[in-house]
Amino acid sequence: MTVLDNLLDELLASRVTIVDLTAPLSDRTPIIQLPPPFANTQGFSLQEISRYDERGPAWYWNNISAGEHVGTHFDAPVHWVTGQDGLDVSQIPTQHLIAPVVVVDKSAECVQDPNFLLQIADLEAWQQKHGPLPDGGWLLYRTGWDSHADDQAAFLNADETGPHTPGVSVECARWLAEQAPIIGMGVETVGTDAGTAHSFDPPFPCHAFLLGAGKYGLTQLANLAKLPPTGAILVVAPLPIVGGSGSPARVLALVAG
Numbered sequence: 188m189t190v191l192d193n194l195l196d197e198l199l200a201s202r203v204t205i206v207d208l209t210a211p212l213s214d215r216t217p218i219i220q221l222p223p224p225f226a227n228t229q230g231f232s233l234q235e236i237s238r239y240d241e242r243g244p245a246w247y248w249n250n251i252s253a254g255e256h257v258g259t260h261f262d263a264p265v266h267w268v269t270g271q272d273g274l275d276v277s278q279i280p281t282q283h284l285i286a287p288v289v290v291v292d293k294s295a296e297c298v299q300d301p302n303f304l305l306q307i308a309d310l311e312a313w314q315q316k317h318g319p320l321p322d323g324g325w326l327l328y329r330t331g332w333d334s335h336a337d338d339q340a341a342f343l344n345a346d347e348t349g350p351h352t353p354g355v356s357v358e359c360a361r362w363l364a365e366q367a368p369i370i371g372m373g374v375e376t377v378g379t380d381a382g383t384a385h386s387f388d389p390p391f392p393c394h395a396f397l398l399g400a401g402k403y404g405l406t407q408l409a410n411l412a413k414l415p416p417t418g419a420i421l422v423v424a425p426l427p428i429v430g431g432s433g434s435p436a437r438v439l440a441l442v443a444g
């Protein structure tokens with residue numbers, strides 16, 4: 188029996204399950220809101236072409252419009268100025284799109300503090316318990332923020348000082364980029380950086396350091412609570428937009444047991 192036959196048997200017997208980490212994509216999908224003078228992204232929308240009518244009697248189809256960075260999506264290195272000589276989203280090696288994944292869970296901390304920042308010490312403690320971060324794999328950072336994903340205001344959690352959502356400290360972002368063996372980091376929030384990261388030095392350190400190091404981001408993930416801390420496989424499928432800085436993506440995890 189080949190390894191693929193074996194995998195299919197495990198899937199059919201539900202000894203390997205497929206967890207969908209993707210948020211539904213609609214005109215209600217939350218989108219990031221940058222303050223003036225910065226330009227903002229379009230949200231997602233459908234424009235009907237025909238629906239079994241005089242415009243097309245036997246078929247239903249739509250045009251879609253969306254920014255590259257809408258909903259569950261992939262950040263390519265070229266998204267950030269520090270990665271401007273790096274890969275666009277069509278150039279990501281396919282072996283990076285199916286890779287091991289681990290989950291660090293700070294959802295309890297984030298209930299107490301929406302501005303919670305992941306620290307290097309948190310990842311050192313995680314590694315003491317679970318082993319090293321995966322070489323060539325993904326780190327997903329669970330904050331519980333996907334519970335707000337059907338409400339734009341709660342998801343952005345902004346007041347007069349800006350958004351308040353969990354993220355990563357400057358030092359930890361640098362460590363993930365320069366020291367950790369991972370190829371990317373995924374989050375449940377609207378971006379990989381904390382809501383307050385505009386005020387950090389450097390601003391938006393996950394974007395600046397990780398994309399600058401040729402690593403990747405994944406945002407607006409859901410269902411991380413269904414993943415084990417280690418041992419799952421991530422399947423990430425961004426569209427190969429030529430020259431694109433990112434893409435909405437279907438993100439699945441294969442989980443044993």
Ligand code: MN
Nearest residue numbers: 256261262433
């Ligand atoms: Mn993005």
